[in-house]
């Protein structure tokens with residue numbers, strides 16, 4: 001599903017150094033990208049977009065994504081606003097501390113919350129309450 005995040009000139013999730021996973025099971029053509037192979041907890045291979053030494057996606061150019069029309073599923077579907085809203089603050093902080101998520105991406109989501117509809121916001125908070133109830 002394609003999101004409607006008003007990214008503007010933001011490219012934080014392309015340079016966050018986080019795992020830019022490819023999803024061949026959902027249609028990503030892995031071989032059409034520069035990619036890296038890692039292993040999941042069960043030892044199965046997982047595929048990620050290749051990154052530069054600085055952690056940016058290799059397809060990030062000076063003016064944004066250089067393969068925008070064929071960017072993979074994760075890039076088409078990621079919504080930093082929902083990513084921010086769904087995770088409780090402590091979990092966000094922990095993910096940043098562990099290097100598993102990016103403060104800049106969370107901040108990008110937080111500053112765009114007013115572009116979500118009330119219904120979308122409610123769905124996010126309902127999801128958070130369902131999965132992260134104390």
Ligand code: SF4
Nearest residue numbers: 007010012013080108
């Ligand atoms: S962090 Fe959010 S606003 Fe920035 S590029 Fe990613 S999805 Fe767009």
Ligand code: SF4
Nearest residue numbers: 014057059060065075
């Ligand atoms: S493919 Fe494009 S949108 Fe996706 S992470 Fe790379 S530069 Fe960003």
